[in-house]
Amino acid sequence: MSCYSGIGSATLSTSAAVTVGGMTGSTSVVPRVYEVIVGSYDTPADQCTQFYLQRTTAAGTPGSSPTPQLLGLGRAATSTFGSGTYSVEPTYTSGEVPVQFVCHQRNTFKWWAFEGREIFVPATSGAGLGLKSVDSTQADDWHGTVFWME
Amino acid sequence: MMKEAGGIEIDGKAAAATCQCSHCGGHFPFKPIKAGGLFTPEAARVMNSRGVTMRGWCSRCNGPVCGPRCAECIPWQRKLENVMKGLPQDFKPILVSVPRSVDG
Numbered sequence: 141m142s143c144y145s146g147i148g149s150a151t152l153s154t155s156a157a158v159t160v161g162g163m164t165g166s167t168s169v170v171p172r173v174y175e176v177i178v179g180s181y182d183t184p185a186d187q188c189t190q191f192y193l194q195r196t197t198a199a200g201t202p203g204s205s206p207t208p209q210l211l212g213l214g215r216a217a218t219s220t221f222g223s224g225t226y227s228v229e230p231t232y233t234s235g236e237v238p239v240q241f242v243c244h245q246r247n248t249f250k251w252w253a254f255e256g257r258e259i260f261v262p263a264t265s266g267a268g269l270g271l272k273s274v275d276s277t278q279a280d281d282w283h284g285t286v287f288w289m290e
Numbered sequence: 291m292m293k294e295a296g297g298i299e300i301d302g303k304a305a306a307a308t309c310q311c312s313h314c315g316g317h318f319p320f321k322p323i324k325a326g327g328l329f330t331p332e333a334a335r336v337m338n339s340r341g342v343t344m345r346g347w348c349s350r351c352n353g354p355v356c357g358p359r360c361a362e363c364i365p366w367q368r369k370l371e372n373v374m375k376g377l378p379q380d381f382k383p384i385l386v387s388v389p390r391s392v393d394g
Contacts, residue, residue: 170370235359236314237316238314238315238316238317239316239317241298247300247301248300248301248302249298249299249300250298250299250300250302251296251297251298251299251308251317252296252297252299253295253296253308253310253317254294254295254296257295257296257310257317259315259316259317260315260366260370262370262373262374263374264373264374267373
């Protein structure tokens with residue numbers, strides 16, 4: 141089992157949900173998301189955003205698809221990662237939100253899980269986890285890094 | 291006793307520990323709830339709709355539950371397996387015990 145990271149970024153919206161990054165697995169592996177880091181690189185301001193790490197059933201069409209970075213030794217990732225401005229948002233499963241948090245724009249937020257307590261993604265076609273903003277007080281620029289093992 | 295499943299850090303400083311829901315696998319902050327006592331899932335739903343954060347405990351899984359939405363006992367490992375086998379998410383196999391021989 142190897143560890144990987146995917147880095148996404150997006151300009152949020154005050155009126156619509158925006159995906160910052162999305163990890164999509166495959167039918168051959170059960171990826172386990174164990175860490176998420178979120179922070180804004182915009183001009184500091186007293187603004188906040190609510191984020192969901194929500195289950196997806198289709199990857200959507202991301203603006204870019206950076207290659208997941210292998211952390212340490214191992215094989216290349218089977219999962220894919222999407223970033224940038226999505227022309228088609230991922231298909232989110234309603235109510236399936238394993239992690240949610242509200243982040244102040246001046247802070248860097250990190251969530252992590254112990255081994256065995258990660259968020260598991262089923263080995264089905266298109267299944268994954270998307271990091272998206274659901275409510276934001278300002279349309280500012282954010283980065284999100286998702287770490288997983290498979 | 292609840293076991294920590296993870297944590298939250300803000301600006302590199304530990305802010306909270308998280309628990310993992312036994313039924314959806316989701317994480318939520320480890321903190322005491324305001325409403326004490328025992329509630330049925332229905333009562334918890336009503337409290338939840340009034341904006342009160344309701345957590346629970348599954349005595350079968352011996353673990354925390356994130357809220358009334360996850361009141362029914364279907365462990366997240368079971369749900370994961372159901373999704374991968376194309377079964378309904380709430381599918382629970384019926385387990386029965388049959389003796390090898392029954393004396394008349």
